[in-house]
Amino acid sequence: MINDSGPTHVEETVSETTSDTAQLISNEASSSNYAQLNRSVTLQNSDDDELNGSHGVRRRHPVQKIEPGSMNILSAKYESLDYDTCENHLLLDEERKRGYPFIVWKDIARWFVILQIGVVTALIAFIIDICIEEFSRIKYKQLKKSVDIYVLEDKLYIPYLLWVLSNICIVFFGSVLVSYVEPVAAGSGIPQVKCYLNGVKVPRVVRIKTLVVKAVGVITAVVGGLAGGKEGPMIHSGSVVAAGISQGKSTTFNKDFKIFHYFREDHEKRDFVSAGAAAGVSAAFGAPIGGVLFSLEEGTSFWNQALTWRTFFGTVVSTFTLNFALSAYHGHPGELSYPGLLNLGKMEPFPFQFYELPVFMLFGAVGGILGALWNYINYRLAVFRIRYVSAPWLRVVEACLVAAASATCGFLMMFLLDDCRPLGEDPTKNPLQLFCADGEYNAMAAIWFQTPEESVRSFLHDPIGSYKPWSLLVFIICYFLLSTWTFGLAVSSGLFIPNLLTGAAWGRLLAILIQYMLPSNSINPAKYALVGAAAQLGGVVRMTISLTVIIIETTGQISNALPIIVTLVVAKWTGDFFNEGIYDIHIQLAGVPLLGWEPPPLTHTVYASEVMSHPVFTLRTVESVGHVLELLRLVSYNGFPVVDPPLSDHAEVTTYKRLRGLILRSQLIVLLQNKIYNENANTTWSNLNVDMNMFRKEYPRYPSIDELQIEEWEKSCSIDLRPFMNPSPYTLPHRASLPRLFKLFRALGLRHLPIVNDVNEVVGMVTRKDIARYRVWRHRGHMGMEELLLSSEI
């Protein structure tokens, strides 16, 4: 099976000192002599560039030039999370000392943390909602006043300029914040949260600074009149809240509350972040069950019942707190009638007939096609941005341009489309007469002079004759284009609301068409508007079960479930025929090494020996400080196999690298930082006063190796790694297949996987990027496998 090109014949060099880099590598290489494995890469390949950031991935196709915006590149800059417990002596000691009461206590603490996450997420949602509502009210009241005044004087350019200017100013502020202060706060944040839950460390994504920028950013985006919603950002906000509260410390404020030490590990943190994301969904849509399903459908890989129950508790607390706060704010304390930010209004249950199912399928297909188109345009725009609009100031200018364009679209529509409705039938907040007769108001102005969320409500609930087909068509085209342009700007805003709005509009348009064709029946426009909204959103994001539940919970009507389910499933199928969901497109563009749900098919003949990185840099169980220091400075790997020390009396086994354990860079750094080493090798660790908290204190951001102050004389000291290393890491033999690697990696959330040969010697290391490189593509019924390139440039 293994393409046995023979071992590389490197001269054996047994050196006494290990401080010399060249000798170190040579040392490594000599062991390959024993590993007797296929080595397609010779030693000369392991230059610094190649090693940067990942376990020396072999480039089979040498890259001449990496095209920015390509979908076939993995970025080397992302680090992975590690969900595997390091079962070292310190952990065992802690277990022994604290016993079962500690387990019970941790369990209670988890519920308590979740409670806090729910409450705080809801309060943030409350503040964002109130700000947007109040500022929008003021803005549109002023604009209406100005229009009312200047329409009589025939100076409509004044309110127009006022509108454009106010949009630009507000968006400018938010965009500057996002571009210059925290770029990771741009967009909805859902792709980033998805990556985090998948096990990829997206830098700064769960910091408090990000949360503040996100919250302010989303207020400016919505008040600034952009075609964006506040729901996606709420999901991101919930995640940040969860990370912050569960860790009991904040990097932004450099403050350590000295609580919840025991939650400071990747696994616990991820669990809380997933609950936080769910709480965010729950607050955004008033959908506690939808929230749980969202975090499952988009994030988690391992289903854990206890975690799901806690998540559910968090979503219930979140929706309940928000409900309570909003009800109190709106003057109905105790009534609990405002479950979420997005409130589509009470839908009536709409009866439907068997023969209507094809109609819903048609809606699904239209939604799938339009969604795929939306994704395609957005993808092209994103590539354009990556190539030509990468400077922060350009990003700000672009955001302002879109803000101006949004106002212009709205103004032109009001001005040119003469769509008048009699007052009183369906009360709008700011009825604008414009050119309409007395007692009438401009229907387009009613749509534009409110937040997009209110517009969705209008489309859902207004009676059938409220909008002229032509107005709807123009609105759909405009808003469709505006919303694709908006998603990806340097502002914080989501795509749920704009897509619901577009979908509701074309759903209503189709309802009018159906009414026209079947004049005998009386059509319920709400039904078709809702189904259209669901289809459009489903076509873009390609969620099915969680989106169904979210829409059901948002509309408060379960009897409409079946039409929505049918529509969403068809929308997903249709959309998937053309391209992937919008979040996946953006994740691929960013080159994130996301692991899919299943290993790529037909890869049973790809072996670990081909996938792994090698040669491996190993440490001995008792290692000199100088060597450790040298190694950490030389390579940027994050995990090192610990191997048996050479037995000096057996000449032929000098370079045996029998695996004894695995130690992480972060652990080594903490050991060096705290000077946990001895001048003579006989002192054992138990004499040292160390426990797990030494490592937890620094989590998750450890100092870099260059920040450590190590004196020259210390380099001859020795570190006993045995008490700190993970003594039994998961391993696989070199003849294991890629699916086998993949399943182990995915199911257990590993970060490093040592590959061993038949006698348990380490011959390679596999990290997430090595596996994520193999990706399956499906396109219009065809499928295949592609091997991505790895680059440290994007």
Added chain:
Amino acid sequence: MINDSGPTHVEETVSETTSDTAQLISNEASSSNYAQLNRSVTLQNSDDDELNGSHGVRRRHPVQKIEPGSMNILSAKYESLDYDTCENHLLLDEERKRGYPFIVWKDIARWFVILQIGVVTALIAFIIDICIEEFSRIKYKQLKKSVDIYVLEDKLYIPYLLWVLSNICIVFFGSVLVSYVEPVAAGSGIPQVKCYLNGVKVPRVVRIKTLVVKAVGVITAVVGGLAGGKEGPMIHSGSVVAAGISQGKSTTFNKDFKIFHYFREDHEKRDFVSAGAAAGVSAAFGAPIGGVLFSLEEGTSFWNQALTWRTFFGTVVSTFTLNFALSAYHGHPGELSYPGLLNLGKMEPFPFQFYELPVFMLFGAVGGILGALWNYINYRLAVFRIRYVSAPWLRVVEACLVAAASATCGFLMMFLLDDCRPLGEDPTKNPLQLFCADGEYNAMAAIWFQTPEESVRSFLHDPIGSYKPWSLLVFIICYFLLSTWTFGLAVSSGLFIPNLLTGAAWGRLLAILIQYMLPSNSINPAKYALVGAAAQLGGVVRMTISLTVIIIETTGQISNALPIIVTLVVAKWTGDFFNEGIYDIHIQLAGVPLLGWEPPPLTHTVYASEVMSHPVFTLRTVESVGHVLELLRLVSYNGFPVVDPPLSDHAEVTTYKRLRGLILRSQLIVLLQNKIYNENANTTWSNLNVDMNMFRKEYPRYPSIDELQIEEWEKSCSIDLRPFMNPSPYTLPHRASLPRLFKLFRALGLRHLPIVNDVNEVVGMVTRKDIARYRVWRHRGHMGMEELLLSSEI
């Protein structure tokens, strides 16, 4: 860490022939010399009894006598499912030959199978529903007629006897069927399905015979007037349908349709069964989303997005088909107003205030306590049954006794409780005047003279004055006791409906109390009846999120979600304080080695070397037929490590057992059966015309070793195991901890896990039972770990 008691010093015996049992064992033992591992069991322990059925689990506490009905025993009779793919050469060949089109084809076939599962499950639900409805209508109509006649003659004992007799006859028929034809069809089937999804092969649980007995059994149980429902059995039925359709063959009818060969493996089958269970829930409750959540909350461990989507599709198809069929049957074709078997009737949204939350919590606590009590009584009854009512005829007698008791309870209540209601307010099907005045009818008779499901509806929807508090109290006590007695009888019936009924009754009683205490408010009894029903059921089964969704979908009202959620969470917490959910209790009683969600805490100091079974029985890569035959006859293990053959020129490595792969008993049997071996060892497998279908043909019931006809001369032939074995099984080192073993086992669904030493020699095997033995208990805030005993007697 490892308690090194030193290797056992057994004399090395290198024998030429391997047919001698003693030598075989001795051979095995000699290798332990090299393994140098802690051996708390000496070789003398490995007697036949001990080896029976599992990898020689060491009994640390010698069992004097196994008490039937103990909760601390694991049964050795259960085999495990294997979700790990055997990546042997045949599979690689098949992949190479068929390529991507086959992957696409399999994917399409999966959707098609799911579609069939949904439709067939719904049709079975339809038939069961119609039968129950029609037979019940006839039965109660006759009874009513009889009462109406004999009440005037003062000969009420005649209708009473008629009632008792009809109950007994019907139940007798069903009970005989269950006891003598297919005992695994007893009860709701949910525990069995749960075990199957967890990875335990419960014998005969997904056979068509089981389905037939289950379907007939549930009709007789409900028509026979037992306190049982048809919803649990529907879930089991869905699972059987899924297993049958996906495998394209039936063991019951001994028919192979020669389709879907490629789905004949444990992994694919499990996925379909989980979808089938979901389709069953969906048909039972008209709850497509609840169905998906049920199969997740109760079954699956690994969340797979694609599987979830398919499951969702199946549940939608199922509920839709049932809806269509029932609507057509009831004369409203195309109207789709009968989504599920259980139809609680359209609930009105009930507004609730903030201050009502404590009331819901109180309901939850009551439900939790009553549920725990219910579970306790049922547990004691189950233990009693195991000890004293194990003969089939006794089980039938017991079922008939309960049938008579049910009728007696009902009759006494009608007769003694003088609860009359005016006719016409809430139409009941069979209004019985009995001793009431003209124009009135007996309220208790109205409850008893209909199916339990209709009674739930009555309690939910009847106005507040409909029942006297005393009648309700008596009814609650009677029905509570009857339903605990019924669950566990040798009949097919579930516990959802009886518990909903009891809960709705006490919810209504509490509503009357609250009304009495707060006479100013007008209380909505439906609200409290529903919350009570949810609390009682939640207290018994301890599901939260799926039960919430099921109740929401069944009542068609999402606005009641928050009260139900709060109630269910409190009910679960309260109940968990006392004991476990009823399904888990029954699973533990059956001694099923179910793996929990997480490894027991504080077990990082339990090492693989203690958990594993040893010595290990290994095979060489090329092995003689005689040896294989001998080994298969000698031990009943299901997997054997394949190790390097001894190198004859190195004396000291003669007994090296370096792991090369893993082969299953079933594979060996198929190889022997098809005589895939050669007289001389040079012929390789590629000359033989074998492919994967040879193995799939026999799946899942392979012949036993004694059924094979092997001539004496054949024993000297040799089998090359390499093309058939799994070349890279997952392994762990002997120093790996129990949590590490557990996570690997649970996440990847393994069946066998070879344990290796530092030089990759096999030193032990771990199977599911070895891990499931370590169980955590939590009781009233305390927790600890217990080690279960393993027995082949229960």
